[in-house]
Amino acid sequence: MTAPPSVYPPAVADLMPAARDLAARLGALPSQNRIKTELRVGHRKAGVILDSLRADLAPPTADPAPPAADTTGDHAGPDPDAIPTVGITPTPPTLATDTPPPPSPLATVAAEPVPEITPAAADAGRRRRRPAPGRVWAYVGVALGGVVSIAANVAHTYLPKPPPGAPDGWTAPVDWSPSPLAIAISVFWPIALFVAVEILTRIAWGDGFWWFFARVVGVLPVALVAAVVSYRHLSGLLAHFGEDPMTVAIGPLAVDGLMVMASAALMVTSRKETTR
Incomplete structure (x- = not known):
């Protein structure tokens, strides 16, 4: 049982x-x-x-001591209490080496010294990035004068002009329209003046006489041509709409004077930002 x-x-x-x-x-x-x-x-x-x-299965931590010499002539057999490990391969221990591991890139970057930013340097950087006072209004003046000048030039091209030898009281045909080339040329003059002003104020010109001469020779003809053309077109437009002779004579000067003053302000503020 x-x-x-x-x-x-x-x-x-x-x-x-x-x-x-x-x-x-x-x-x-x-x-x-x-x-x-x-x-x-x-x-x-x-x-x-x-x-x-x-x-x-843990590997031995140290080599075992050699067995003592057998003086009796009897050889000891295997330990009957030993645990067989058939088919199990023990994992070899990791050997320690004296070679240190390579440094981490993050540790290298962290070890680099960081330059100290003083309050004076930070304030100087803010002053350099801040535009000069009034420079925005100078751009507003140039843009406003340019828009009025372009509008007057384009509107003047739509005023029909009598051909040579036309009788008094001549009127344009009903299907008449200005040439696209004439409209493009009328827009060119104020834009050319604006680009010349930007070149004059954006580039860090030298302080010598020849640099001043190059600026005057390069910008003065463009400014004079644009001012004369804008004045004639705006005065002719005012006369066409029946304004009095005084308004026809001095009205265009407000537009040209605004562009001149705004351009001068851009030049002055540009020099201040360069020297700071």
């Missing part, structure tokens, strides 16, 4: 032979879940069994 199975759970020592057989079949250490499934144990006991298997 066979004895009934024990109702108490088996101890870890009783389960170790089955655990070693499982490791031998797998050729490696089984996972904790595999031990729980195969041996039907709980999570905690499976962890203890896995730690015992790791301890069995």
